[in-house]
Amino acid sequence: MDTKDFNPLLGYKEWTEYMIDAGQRGVLYWDVMRRRGNQYLERMAVKVPHVLQFNHHLVLDGRTLPRPVNYGIIKIDPPEGTVIDERKRPFVVIDPRAGHGPGIGGFKADSEIGEALGAGHACYFIGFTPVPEPGQTIEAVIEAWAVFLERVAELHPAAEGKPVVIGNCQAGWALMMLAAKRPDLCGPIIVAGSPMSYWAGVRGVNPMRYTGGMLGGSWLTAMMSDLGHGKFDGAWLVQNFENLNPANTLWSKQYNLYANIDTEAPRYLGFERWWGGHVILTSEEMQYIVDNLFVGNKLSTAELVTEDGVRLDLRKIRSPIVCLCSKGDDITPPQQALGWILDLYGSDEDILAVGQTIVYAVHETIGHLGIFVSGSVAKKEHQEFADNIDLIDCLPPGLYEAVFQTVTPDTAHAELADGGYISRFERRTLADIRALGGNTPEDDRCFAAVARLSEVTQGLYRTMAQPVIRALATEQSAEKLRRMHPLRLGYELFSDRNPAMQPLASAAQTVKENRQPAAGDNPFLQWEKGFSDWMTQGLRAYADWRDMMTEQTFFGVYSQSWLQALLGLRASDGPPRNRPGEDPEHAAFVQRRIEELKAKMDQGGPREAAIRALLYVRLPENAADERGFEMLRRIRAEQGTEKPLTEFKQDLREQYYMLRLDERRAVEAIPLLLKGREDEARHLLEVVRKVVTAGGPLHDEAQRRLAEVERLFTAPPSAGGPEEHS
Numbered sequence: 001m002d003t004k005d006f007n008p009l010l011g012y013k014e015w016t017e018y019m020i021d022a023g024q025r026g027v028l029y030w031d032v033m034r035r036r037g038n039q040y041l042e043r044m045a046v047k048v049p050h051v052l053q054f055n056h057h058l059v060l061d062g063r064t065l066p067r068p069v070n071y072g073i074i075k076i077d078p079p080e081g082t083v084i085d086e087r088k089r090p091f092v093v094i095d096p097r098a099g100h101g102p103g104i105g106g107f108k109a110d111s112e113i114g115e116a117l118g119a120g121h122a123c124y125f126i127g128f129t130p131v132p133e134p135g136q137t138i139e140a141v142i143e144a145w146a147v148f149l150e151r152v153a154e155l156h157p158a159a160e161g162k163p164v165v166i167g168n169c170q171a172g173w174a175l176m177m178l179a180a181k182r183p184d185l186c187g188p189i190i191v192a193g194s195p196m197s198y199w200a201g202v203r204g205v206n207p208m209r210y211t212g213g214m215l216g217g218s219w220l221t222a223m224m225s226d227l228g229h230g231k232f233d234g235a236w237l238v239q240n241f242e243n244l245n246p247a248n249t250l251w252s253k254q255y256n257l258y259a260n261i262d263t264e265a266p267r268y269l270g271f272e273r274w275w276g277g278h279v280i281l282t283s284e285e286m287q288y289i290v291d292n293l294f295v296g297n298k299l300s301t302a303e304l305v306t307e308d309g310v311r312l313d314l315r316k317i318r319s320p321i322v323c324l325c326s327k328g329d330d331i332t333p334p335q336q337a338l339g340w341i342l343d344l345y346g347s348d349e350d351i352l353a354v355g356q357t358i359v360y361a362v363h364e365t366i367g368h369l370g371i372f373v374s375g376s377v378a379k380k381e382h383q384e385f386a387d388n389i390d391l392i393d394c395l396p397p398g399l400y401e402a403v404f405q406t407v408t409p410d411t412a413h414a415e416l417a418d419g420g421y422i423s424r425f426e427r428r429t430l431a432d433i434r435a436l437g438g439n440t441p442e443d444d445r446c447f448a449a450v451a452r453l454s455e456v457t458q459g460l461y462r463t464m465a466q467p468v469i470r471a472l473a474t475e476q477s478a479e480k481l482r483r484m485h486p487l488r489l490g491y492e493l494f495s496d497r498n499p500a501m502q503p504l505a506s507a508a509q510t511v512k513e514n515r516q517p518a519a520g521d522n523p524f525l526q527w528e529k530g531f532s533d534w535m536t537q538g539l540r541a542y543a544d545w546r547d548m549m550t551e552q553t554f555f556g557v558y559s560q561s562w563l564q565a566l567l568g569l570r571a572s573d574g575p576p577r578n579r580p581g582e583d584p585e586h587a588a589f590v591q592r593r594i595e596e597l598k599a600k601m602d603q604g605g606p607r608e609a610a611i612r613a614l615l616y617v618r619l620p621e622n623a624a625d626e627r628g629f630e631m632l633r634r635i636r637a638e639q640g641t642e643k644p645l646t647e648f649k650q651d652l653r654e655q656y657y658m659l660r661l662d663e664r665r666a667v668e669a670i671p672l673l674l675k676g677r678e679d680e681a682r683h684l685l686e687v688v689r690k691v692v693t694a695g696g697p698l699h700d701e702a703q704r705r706l707a708e709v710e711r712l713f714t715a716p717p718s719a720g721g722p723e724e725h726s
Contacts, residue, residue, distance in 0.1 A: 043101070083120060091124070093123065170194070197339030217457040218457075232285070329366070329368040330367070358398075359425060385402075413694050425624045
């Protein structure tokens with residue numbers, strides 16, 4: 001630097017400007033902390049706090065049921081200008097009860113609730129109060145949800161189809177349990193960020209699954225419930241989430257508020273209304289969750305049996321299942337969200353045999369909360385699911401991936417798509433799920449060892465320590481422990497209950513009136529941001545090191561052959577988790593249906609012929625496009641002959657199975673279905689052409705099949721009929 005150009009006053013000026021700005025931001029930051037604490041205290045004083053931004057009214061209160069629970073269902077009042085179509089099936093959103101309060105599914109306008117309302121569906125919300133009913137269990141909660149869904153169905157007799165039910169995070173696995181026990185209740189099921197195969201994951205990526213092993217099983221859960229006088233403080237669950245990402249918890253989240261204090265406060269306080277709304281679970285609920293799911297991993301292999309003797313086999317679910325997950329989710333990675341499919345099914349044909357339709361969508365980057373909180377996800381994934389829920393309900397059995405293509409000026413028949421994306425449901429195989437990564441048999445054996453050890457340590461705790469702790473714990477001591485939890489204490493200390501915080505209100509007002517932010521190019525401000533980046537990187541490096549050490553310790557301990565043998569596990573015994581066996585009654589039912597469908601191949605009329613032709617032409621593409629379904633919907637509406645969706649779905653599935661059983665025979669029977677209805681056949685052929693080409697030009701094989709269908713629709717029926725091929 002040329003010394004003659006150096007101006008020492010310039011550096012002093014920038015330093016002064018920065019110090020004034022930093023000091024003012026500090027005052028405003030701590031005032032936001034004070035407001036956050038006051039907000040927390042106000043919400044804790046409310047009997048049913050929530051963060052819903054939609055008006056609503058109560059439909060049923062679970063506390064009045066024969067087995068009372070702290071859940072209730074409300075109906076969302078449509079915002080002004082929103083038109084609800086009573087023929088469309090209602091949506092029911094179930095909030096996760098994972099330590100936080102209710103309302104996150106309707107946290108803002110761009111949400112699951114907002115998108116469902118925008119698509120013309122009536123919308124309901126199942127939430128909860130902060131304190132559970134005495135002795136409340138997971139099964140009692142599921143029974144209450146069943147009552148709620150029955151009530152929703154009663155309120156919408158004109159709806160074409162059963163309610164769509166969305167389960168977020170922990171509400172997702174509970175919803176799947178309900179649907180397995182009561183397959184008659186639900187329409188399409190959407191589970192967002194929901195774990196169902198709890199041991200699954202990828203080494204070096206998913207550390208949370210090692211928690212049970214590092215704690216020696218579930219005994220600590222039982223002890224915390226006993227210290228809580230029969231209640232488990234949900235703040236501990238929130239603490240687990242916080243510990244996963246120390247860079248965000250200890251620095252980035254707070255620095256972002258401090259650095260952008262003039263604009264960030266409303267968003268920060270809005271989120272903290274939910275994040276700090278800690279709730280309580282009963283000891284029965286929490287122990288069931290940890291023993292059977294997180295440590296035991298019994299859901300995805302049909303090992304759970306209800307109090308009334310019903311085995312919860314997810315293969316019994318007859319509704320389409322939509323799984324939304326993300327590679328950026330460190331709480332519920334794709335392997336945990338989708339691993340249940342591999343646990344239950346040995347082949348792609350097994351999925352077809354039980355008649356199950358499974359759709360999954362894997363986001364590349366969004367975090368756990370973003371799956372059901374982010375406005376961008378709501379405007380894309382949730383909007384597309386809401387707009388195309390009838391198409392999903394009508395998909396033939398099998399495994400599909402939801403693919404969303406952006407509408408461009410070159411998109412064919414873009415007018416048939418609702419919104420800025422084209423939804424395609426492309427057929428996938430179990431190999432595609434395996435390609436996401438997962439455990440080896442040796443890894444599973446380590447987790448099985450944890451489950452066995454947990455039974456031992458739990459038994460020792462119950463025998464030796466539990467009686468003493470229960471005798472000493474009281475409701476008063478439990479309440480003091482809850483208030484002393486670090487997360488709860490952090491809110492109360494920085495509130496007006498602390499006299500040292502009270503002067504901040506007037507100080508913050510003075511700062512706002514005399515605010516002097518530093519210029520964006522201030523070198524000291526740039527240094528501050530650089531220091532923040534360094535802190536973030538350092539904490540991330542620490543988290544990576546911690547997770548690596550946790551993983552190495554976990555496998556180093558639980559892979560020991562002597563420990564596994566001590567716990568009754570041997571490598572020679574085969575896989576530690578066996579796929580559930582086939583139900584003989586269902587196998588017999590499938591065989592009867594096969595015989596019935598073979599006998600019906602030449603039965604029906606032009607309607608069945610058209611559906612069979614549509615499926616036949618599109619089969620090579622292994623995908624369903626929303627434009628074709630919308631074209632079909634419009635044609636049926638114009639003709640005024642639209643049958644109920646349930647009947648159309650049944651017809652479509654029957655015709656699909658016929659093609660799968662004997663494609664050649666099913667196709668050659670088409671002229672028999674059109675016999676004597678030549679005029680109608682010509683009209684239906686035009687419908688087939690419009691529907692199959694709605695998604696754009698056909699590929700060579702589809703074009704060949706369409707030409708074959710055109711010949712069949714104009715050819716006289718064969719004298720011999722399809723019996724010649726049987």
